[in-house]
Amino acid sequence: xxxxxxIAREQLAVQGGAALxxxxxxxxxxxxxxxxxxxxxxxxxxxxxxxxxxxxxxxDVAEAADAACERADVVGRWKAIGTAVRAWAVxxxxxxALIYGSPVxxxxxxxxxxxxxxxxxTRLLIGVISEADxxxxxxxxxxxxxxxxxxRGIRESLGxxxxxxxxxxxVLAWTAVFGxxxxxxxxxxxxxxHDPAAHFDHQLDRLALLVGLA
Amino acid sequence: xxxxxxIAREQLAVQGGAALxxxxxxxxxxxxxxxxxxxxxxxxxxxxxxxxxxxxxxxDVAEAADAACERADVVGRWKAIGTAVRAWAVxxxxxxALIYGSPVxxxxxxxxxxxxxxxxxTRLLIGVISEADxxxxxxxxxxxxxxxxxxRGIRESLGxxxxxxxxxxxVLAWTAVFGxxxxxxxxxxxxxxHDPAAHFDHQLDRLALLVGLA
DNA sequence: TCACTTTAGTGAGCGGTGCTCTCTCAGTGT
DNA sequence: ACACTGAGAGAGCACCGCTCACTAAAGTGA
Numbered sequence: 001x002x003x004x005x006x007i008a009r010e011q012l013a014v015q016g017g018a019a020l021x022x023x024x025x026x027x028x029x030x031x032x033x034x035x036x037x038x039x040x041x042x043x044x045x046x047x048x049x050x051x052x053x054x055x056x057x058x059x060d061v062a063e064a065a066d067a068a069c070e071r072a073d074v075v076g077r078w079k080a081i082g083t084a085v086r087a088w089a090v091x092x093x094x095x096x097a098l099i100y101g102s103p104v105x106x107x108x109x110x111x112x113x114x115x116x117x118x119x120x121x122t123r124l125l126i127g128v129i130s131e132a133d134x135x136x137x138x139x140x141x142x143x144x145x146x147x148x149x150x151x152r153g154i155r156e157s158l159g160x161x162x163x164x165x166x167x168x169x170x171v172l173a174w175t176a177v178f179g180x181x182x183x184x185x186x187x188x189x190x191x192x193x194h195d196p197a198a199h200f201d202h203q204l205d206r207l208a209l210l211v212g213l214a
Numbered sequence: 215x216x217x218x219x220x221i222a223r224e225q226l227a228v229q230g231g232a233a234l235x236x237x238x239x240x241x242x243x244x245x246x247x248x249x250x251x252x253x254x255x256x257x258x259x260x261x262x263x264x265x266x267x268x269x270x271x272x273x274d275v276a277e278a279a280d281a282a283c284e285r286a287d288v289v290g291r292w293k294a295i296g297t298a299v300r301a302w303a304v305x306x307x308x309x310x311a312l313i314y315g316s317p318v319x320x321x322x323x324x325x326x327x328x329x330x331x332x333x334x335x336t337r338l339l340i341g342v343i344s345e346a347d348x349x350x351x352x353x354x355x356x357x358x359x360x361x362x363x364x365x366r367g368i369r370e371s372l373g374x375x376x377x378x379x380x381x382x383x384x385v386l387a388w389t390a391v392f393g394x395x396x397x398x399x400x401x402x403x404x405x406x407x408h409d410p411a412a413h414f415d416h417q418l419d420r421l422a423l424l425v426g427l428a
Numbered sequence: 429t430c431a432c433t434t435t436a437g438t439g440a441g442c443g444g445t446g447c448t449c450t451c452t453c454a455g456t457g458t
Numbered sequence: 459a460c461a462c463t464g465a466g467a468g469a470g471c472a473c474c475g476c477t478c479a480c481t482a483a484a485g486t487g488a
Contacts, residue, residue, distance in 0.1 A: 017316070018232035023474065034477080035437050043475060102231070102315025102400060115405060138352050139428075141419035146409040154406045171406075172390060172417050178402070179393020180386075186316060188392070191329060192368045192385075195360040203386050205355035210424060214353075237445065248447080249466045257446060 012094040054095040059120030074132040129170040130160035136212025140165040173207040226308040268309040273334030288346040296418045343384040343425045344374035350426025354379040387421040
């Protein structure tokens with residue numbers, strides 16, 4: 001099973017998610033293709049496992065980065081988490097694409113197995129923001145009732161504190177972090193941003209200001 | 215050719231990008247699979263055409279939305295463009311995924327045919343921001359030399375005005391817009407945001423503030 | 429020791445895929 | 459009448475996920 005996953009990840013790295021082939025894995029393993037089904041119920045199930053693993057991998061590095069920081073240093077924690085997530089994504093772009101890219105066609109990941117591990121980074125990023133005493137002094141737009149409701153739901157399901165505006169800003173910042181990484185990895189920055197690491201770091205600073213961390 | 219593209223888009227809508235099948239298109243067309251190659255050099259080439267079309271489609275709706283606004287109403291233009299892009303994405307999520315999602319594996323879109331049409335929305339969004347007299351009064355983080363260089367390159371290649379900080383904020387806002395759309399379409403908001411349209415609209419307001427439009 | 433069960437793997441086969449090749453055949457311009 | 463062209467047919471290659479019946483070895487309890 002470990003071998004299968006290892007080879008699957010290798011194949012993922014060079015070919016991408018949708019091209020994941022049980023036959024190719026079997027070939028590499030010196031095994032006939034049908035024997036794969038002793039270990040893996042189906043290709044989709046293997047994909048789901050890899051997605052789960054990827055969520056947990058990025059969750060691990062994010063939590064480790066956060067844990068290495070002084071608790072009170074919220075800016076440092078924010079930047080450490082963001083930097084760690086980007087570093088992970090750059091190191092294994094295919095696994096990042098698996099979970100944050102377009103869904104693999106003809107296959108929908110079962111929510112009950114991907115939502116929970118997928119929330120770890122979200123909880124971390126939004127949690128750091130909500131733990132800080134926000135220094136944001138700028139204006140806030142009016143919030144329509146349905147938005148307010150969603151924001152309150154997010155605050156409760158993530159178990160964080162902070163007023164509605166802060167949580168809304170945190171959601172925006174969280175989204176922007178992954179927007180930056182996706183744009184970098186999926187080629188939207190091609191030709192424009194030549195030093196994506198430095199650019200990401202800079203925008204992390206801007207987002208920290210946006211959410212009132214600094 | 216028009217029929218092929220039409221059916222391809224239909225197939226795209228129900229199955230997703232990587233599952234695009236020339237044989238299925240041929241079947242639908244009442245034609246044998248090999249006859250497809252009279253019209254389409256390869257599956258990848260068809261994919262590239264669809265990507266080109268998608269970029270131009272979203273570029274069209276964005277430019278139309280912008281053109282319908284009073285020139286001086288920069289906030290209105292910003293929101294109109296963002297809303298139009300999201301509406302297009304929600305209407306044809308598979309085409310959105312094709313261009314803003316993870317690249318289809320084993321296939322890299324030729325940059326010379328995708329970069330240019332892909333820049334239209336970018337130019338529009340960042341252009342609107344740069345045309346306004348920024349009302350942003352908040353702080354700006356220090357900008358490392360490589361970031362400054364990239365920002366200047368972007369300003370020049372897009373032909374916009376505004377100081378380095380404004381352009382950097384514009385890039386962040388542009389990225390966040392697509393981050394929001396991607397999170398919605400790719401399921402990252404699942405369970406958290408129940409009214410994505412209202413949420414998107416709200417965050418568009420926040421981004422307008424961030425870049426000093428309001 | 430012997431029968432039984434579990435485990436791991438084989439190999440054939442089904443229907444699907446992209447793509448290439450050679451072939452046919454109806455039009456068309458001269 | 460004749461050569462040429464466009465559009466399609468059909469066979470075939472190598473690949474894919476997946477199923478099924480089968481086998482051989484390894485462990486296990488009486």
